[in-house]
Each structure stands twice: as C-alpha cells, then as structure tokens.
Amino acid sequence: MSETTLGGIANRMPKFLRRADPAVLTAFACIVILLLLGSLYSRSFLSPEYLLQQLKVASFLGVIATGMMLVILLGQIDLSVPWSVATGAMMACAAAAYGPAGVAVAIPFGVLCGVAIGIVNGIGVAYLRIPSMIITLATNAVAQGLMVVYTGGFSPQDSATAAMRYLATGFTIPGVPNAVIIWALIGAATVFVLTRTSFGRAVYGIGNRERAAYLSGIDTRRVVMIAFAVSGGLSAFGGVLLAGYASKAAQSMGDAYLLPSIAAVVLGGTSILGGRGSYLGTVAGVILITLLQSILSVMQMPEAGRQIIYGVVIVAMLLLYGRAPASR
Amino acid sequence: MKDWRYLLAEQRGTLLAFGILIVMFAIYSANHPAGFTPNVVQTAANKGVLLAFVAMAQTLVVITAGIDLSVGMIFTLTNCMASWLVIGTGLETAFGVLAVLGTGLLCGAVNGAIVIYGRLQPIVATIATGAVFFGLALLLRPVPGGSVNEDLADFLTGRFFGLVPASLVALLVVVLVVWVPFSRSELGRAAYAAGSSETAAYMSGVPIRRGKFLAYTLAGLLAAIGGLFLTFFTYTGEAAYASGNSYTLFSIAAVVLGGVSLFGGKGSAIGAIFGALAFRTIGDLLFVFDFDPLWQPLFQGVILLIAVSLGAFALFRVRNRLEWFL
Numbered sequence: 001m002s003e004t005t006l007g008g009i010a011n012r013m014p015k016f017l018r019r020a021d022p023a024v025l026t027a028f029a030c031i032v033i034l035l036l037l038g039s040l041y042s043r044s045f046l047s048p049e050y051l052l053q054q055l056k057v058a059s060f061l062g063v064i065a066t067g068m069m070l071v072i073l074l075g076q077i078d079l080s081v082p083w084s085v086a087t088g089a090m091m092a093c094a095a096a097a098y099g100p101a102g103v104a105v106a107i108p109f110g111v112l113c114g115v116a117i118g119i120v121n122g123i124g125v126a127y128l129r130i131p132s133m134i135i136t137l138a139t140n141a142v143a144q145g146l147m148v149v150y151t152g153g154f155s156p157q158d159s160a161t162a163a164m165r166y167l168a169t170g171f172t173i174p175g176v177p178n179a180v181i182i183w184a185l186i187g188a189a190t191v192f193v194l195t196r197t198s199f200g201r202a203v204y205g206i207g208n209r210e211r212a213a214y215l216s217g218i219d220t221r222r223v224v225m226i227a228f229a230v231s232g233g234l235s236a237f238g239g240v241l242l243a244g245y246a247s248k249a250a251q252s253m254g255d256a257y258l259l260p261s262i263a264a265v266v267l268g269g270t271s272i273l274g275g276r277g278s279y280l281g282t283v284a285g286v287i288l289i290t291l292l293q294s295i296l297s298v299m300q301m302p303e304a305g306r307q308i309i310y311g312v313v314i315v316a317m318l319l320l321y322g323r324a325p326a327s328r
Numbered sequence: 329m330k331d332w333r334y335l336l337a338e339q340r341g342t343l344l345a346f347g348i349l350i351v352m353f354a355i356y357s358a359n360h361p362a363g364f365t366p367n368v369v370q371t372a373a374n375k376g377v378l379l380a381f382v383a384m385a386q387t388l389v390v391i392t393a394g395i396d397l398s399v400g401m402i403f404t405l406t407n408c409m410a411s412w413l414v415i416g417t418g419l420e421t422a423f424g425v426l427a428v429l430g431t432g433l434l435c436g437a438v439n440g441a442i443v444i445y446g447r448l449q450p451i452v453a454t455i456a457t458g459a460v461f462f463g464l465a466l467l468l469r470p471v472p473g474g475s476v477n478e479d480l481a482d483f484l485t486g487r488f489f490g491l492v493p494a495s496l497v498a499l500l501v502v503v504l505v506v507w508v509p510f511s512r513s514e515l516g517r518a519a520y521a522a523g524s525s526e527t528a529a530y531m532s533g534v535p536i537r538r539g540k541f542l543a544y545t546l547a548g549l550l551a552a553i554g555g556l557f558l559t560f561f562t563y564t565g566e567a568a569y570a571s572g573n574s575y576t577l578f579s580i581a582a583v584v585l586g587g588v589s590l591f592g593g594k595g596s597a598i599g600a601i602f603g604a605l606a607f608r609t610i611g612d613l614l615f616v617f618d619f620d621p622l623w624q625p626l627f628q629g630v631i632l633l634i635a636v637s638l639g640a641f642a643l644f645r646v647r648n649r650l651e652w653f654l
C-alpha cells in the first residue's frame with residue numbers, strides 16, 4: 001500500500017482515531033476479540049455483571065500498573081513490585097492490630113511503607129546511578145527479608161480493617177464497585193500529571209534523553225526519585241486494596257503482579273525504553289491482561305497451562321507491535 | 329602499559345571476588361563447629377556450585393549488555409526434566425543427560441531468537457519466556473517427586489580421593505569445555521564487542537548477532553547443567569516458583585560481586601563463579617554464628633543491596649556531571 005492511500009484513509013477516519021497510537025488500537029482490538037472468543041465459550045461473558053466484575057479485578061492491577069508506567073516512561077523498570085505489594089498489605093494489616101488509632105492510620109501507613117521502598121529505589125537509581133533493574137531487585141529482596149522476619153515466615157494473622165474492605169469491595173455509587181472508582185480517580189490524576197504539568201513533561205523528556213533534559217534545566221534526579229516513590233506507593237496501595245479484597249495479607253500475594261503490570265504497560269504501547277506511551281494504552285493493557293487471565297481460569301486451565309499461554313501471548317503481542325527499530 | 333599491569337587491570341574484578349571468597353570462607357570455616365575439614369568444604373562446594381553454574385549462565389548474557397531473567401526458570405525446568413529422564417541403565421542415563429542439556433540449549437536459543445531476531449527488550453522477553461519455562465516445569469512436576477540415577481549423583485556430589493569435592497571438579501570441567509573456548513572464539517569476542525558498543529562492533533563487521541545468539545544459547549546450556557546438579561543433590565524434581573526466582577536474583581548478585589559490568593562488555597565467568605561461591609558463603613555465615621534462619625532472606629537481601637551499591641563508587645571518578653547519564 002502506498003503512502004498516499006494510507007494518508008487518504010487516515011484523513012477520512014474520525015479525528016480521535018487518526019491521532020490514536022496504533023499500539024493502543026491494537027490492544028483495544030485484542031480486547032474485543034477476546035470478548036468475542038469468550039462469548040462463544042459462554043454466553044455470560046457479555047453480561048454487565050461479568051464485565052463489571054472483571055473491571056473490579058482489573059482495578060487492582062490498574063493501580064499497580066500506573067506506578068509501573070511512570071517508571072517505564074522514564075526508561076527504567078521497577079522489579080520491587082511483588083514485595084512492595086505484600087509490604088503495603090502486611091503493614092496496613094499490622095497497623096490495624098494496634099487499637100483504634102492503628103485502624104485509622106492503617107491505609108496511609110501501608111502506602112507510606114511502599115513509598116519508603118520507592119525512595120530507596122529512587123536514591124539508588126537517581127543519585128547513585130545504579131541500574132534500576134538491579135537496585136529494585138535488591139530492595140525487593142530486602143523488603144521480602146523484612147517481611148519474613150516480621151511475620152516469622154507465615155501469613156500474618158492480622159486482618160484488614162473495615163475501611164480497607166470498603167475501598168476494595170464496597171459500593172459508593174450503586175452498581176459501580178469502589179475499586180473501579182479508585183482506579184478511575186488515580187488514572188485521571190495520572191493523565192493530568194503526565195499531560196498538563198511540567199513534571200509530566202519532564203518524565204517524557206527524561207525517558208527520551210536524560211542528558212538533554214538535564215541540560216534544559218530539569219532537576220532530573222529529583223523527578224526520577226519522585227517517580228520511583230510514587231511507584232512504590234501505588235504498588236503498596238494496590239496491596240492494601242488486595243488485602244481488603246481478601247480481608248487479609250499473604251506471603252506471596254505480590255508475585256502474581258510483577259509480570260502482568262509490566263506486560264500491561266508494554267502491551268499498551270508504552271516503549272520499554274521510555275519516553276513514549278499514553279495512559280489510555282495502559283488501561284487497555286490492564287483490561288486485556290485481566291480478560292486473558294479470566295478466560296483462562298473460566299476454561300479451568302491448570303496453573304501450568306496458564307503460565308505457558310500467558311508467556312506465549314505476551315511474547316506474541318510484543319512481536320506484533322513492541323519491536324525495537326531494525327538496527328541502524 | 330606493561331603487559332602484566334594490563335592483565336591485572338583486566339582481571340581486577342575477578343581477583344577481588346576471589347579475595348572476598350577466600351576471606352569469607354576463612355571466617356566461615358574458622359567458626360564452623362567442625363572446622364576446616366573435607367566434609368565442610370564438600371557441603372559448601374555442593375551448595376555453591378549450583379549458583380555458580382547459574383551465575384555463569386547469567387554472565388554470558390550480561391556480557392552482551394542483556395539480561396536473562398529466565399535463568400532460574402530454565403534451572404527449575406531442567407531439574408524437573410532430569411527427575412524423569414536421568415534414571416535407569418548407564419545408556420538410558422546418558423541419553424537422559426543429553427536430553428536435559430539439549431532442553432537447556434533450546435530454551436536459551438528461544439530466548440536468543442526472541443531478543444535478537446525478534447528485537448524485543450531482554451528484560452520483558454525473558455520474564456515472559458521464564459513464565460513459559462515455569463509452566464512447562466509445573467506440567468512435568470505438578471507435585472515434587474521423581475528420582476535420579478543415584479550412582480551418578482553420588483559420584484558427582486562426592487569427593488575424589490576423599491579430598492577434592494567432585495562438584496568443583498565438574499565446575500572446572502565445564503569452565504574448560506564451555507567458557508574458555510567461547511571467550512577465545514571469534515563469536516565470543518563478538519559477544520563482548522556487542523556489549524561494549526554495539527554500533528561500533530556492527531560498523532567493524534563483527535558478527536554481533538551470531539555472537540549474542542551463541543551467548544544466550546550457551547546460557548541456557550549452563551543453566552541446564554545447574555538444574556542437572558540440583559537433581560543430583562536433591563534426588564527429586566520440584567517446580568518451585570520461589571526457588572527459581574531466587575536463583576535468578578542471586579545470579580545477578582553473583583555476577584555483580586564477580587566484577588562483571590551490567591552495562592556489558594566487561595568481566596568474565598570465572599569472576600562470576602567466585603562471586604557465586606562468595607555470595608553463598610556470606611549467606612551461610614549466619615548459620616555458623618547461630619542466628620535464627622528466619623533472618624537469612626533479609627541478610628542476603630542486604631548483602632545484595634550493598635554489593636550493587638558498591639558500583640556507585642565509580643561516581644567519585646566522574647569529572648563531568650554529564651557522565652552521570654549514560
């Protein structure tokens with residue numbers, strides 16, 4: 001197909017389609033295909049209840065993936081997600097065991113613990129210039145060690161507070177789960193920060209070329225540090241919500257969120273090298289991953305098969321549109 | 329620069345790792361209730377060699393400026409496979425070993441193909457293939473079990489002449505058969521060159537793609553040798569997610585301790601081996617000092633954090649602030 005006909009088609013498309021990233025469109029197309037495939041398998045796949053339930057499950061991943069996206073936009077990665085999630089959940093539940101005052105500060109305390117992990121990551125990446133992949137793996141190990149010492153290697157007995165349960169499973173607006181509202185609020189805030197503030201500009205700038213961003217007067221190290229702190233906080237908040245959903249914290253509750261959060265961001269068209277990507281894409285990625293997981297579990301696929309299909313699908317989709325440009 | 333000084337500079341990381349290992353092992357064996365006996369050395373060697381193989385695998389990939397987050401899962405997969413196949417008569421066992429090593433090669437080749445010819449980022453690609461490898465392992469061993477040819481296992485985990493741990497000898501043999509030929513070959517040099525500066529290597533006509541592909545493939549093979557040895561030590565196969573993950577993590581720690589640059593192009597598998605043995609010894613120090621084993625994950629995490637932060641000392645050498653940003 002020649003350049004002119006492509007342009008001609010593009011001109012006739014509505015404006016929002018013309019401006020959209022092809023990767024985001026592909027992700028949404030995949031969602032539609034998954035829904036259609038699912039509805040062939042079982043009629044209840046297109047029912048509003050099922051879709052809303054999926055959206056609720058997706059919102060936990062959505063909150064975590066938001067932090068991951070910030071970090072990936074910088075061209076870094078946050079591999080401390082598993083134990084940031086678990087730390088947030090465990091510390092929130094632990095605080096709840098200390099009387100009414102503890103119950104009141106449970107959620108902020110859990111989130112703050114995640115922010116602390118994020119700040120260590122941020123200091124390592126921004127000021128000590130340690131590759132993010134390495135320092136976040138290390139803080140993940142330290143967080144795990146701290147939690148193992150704290151819990152004695154078992155799942156803690158403390159349970160989630162009523163507020164945590166309400167955030168994760170309650171309904172403020174009839175029909176719309178609170179978790180979905182929270183994700184929407186966090187998403188809206190992220191879109192605002194990324195597109196309307198100088199911080200957001202700086203994030204994209206650093207992702208493209210940190211040196212250039214630094215020379216244009218941005219305190220790049222502070223921006224990187226803040227992004228990692230936010231990512232840690234959001235992971236922990238995701239953990240708090242998950243603890244509210246399951247009404248308790250568990251040892252390896254975060255393990256299931258590392259690969260999905262990275263995959264959701266990358267499948268949504270955000271470049272793993274940083275500097276390119278939109279939040280809409282991440283939303284599409286999160287929903288896509290959640291639907292895929294849901295369909296596999298509805299089909300009663302055993303864990304082994306799920307892992308295999310999951311890995312294969314991610315590689316296949318990345319090969320479709322996540323490839324680096326051909327060398328030179 | 330004189331020849332020996334150049335050599336010293338080149339091997340500084342390896343020598344440093346060797347020094348750390350000697351010091352740590354001296355502390356370890358001095359405080360061990362049994363003291364410095366062949367038995368203590370054998371146990372420590374058997375434990376350390378597993379990580380050493382996985383760390384060697386990681387080194388090959390890290391040299392090309394990539395990273396393989398699936399090594400731990402290849403290790404787990406081959407462990408599960410060996411618990412089915414490496415059994416029976418001598419000939420059957422031999423075929424089993426070949427099949428396990430072949431699987432490792434295949435896993436590595438898949439990683440290499442996806443990263444190099446599929447042009448995906450190694451981090452994401454290997455996390456995803458790691459999920460696939462773990463799924464396959466779970467398929468083979470939904471519950472821990474299986475068995476292994478115990479004669480072979482005991483031979484390779486015992487001692488030669490009642491003194492030298494057989495696993496160390498096996499490690500030496502693997503170094504001589506896999507690492508030395510690789511690092512001296514044209515493709516090995518290409519892997520180094522690709523890690524050092526891919527553009528420059530490409531412009532000079534170095535076969536970077538084949539070099540990187542070979543590095544990823546051999547990494548799979550080395551991880552499989554590690555998986556095979558795990559089976560020899562435990563006599564069973566187990567698809568344990570946490571164990572596979574921690575081997576991946578520790579392999580990176582070992583590589584860093586061993587003086588291999590995570591930015592690629594620098595370091596050697598020998599250094600990574602010393603790094604792995606040193607890391608294991610440090611982790612076991614807790615036991616000889618009678619700490620609660622609950623503290624071990626935290627202790628290892630802190631060591632890992634300190635080890636990776638050591639790289640930050642390079643910042644003091646930076647003259648121009650723009651060099652902060654690569």
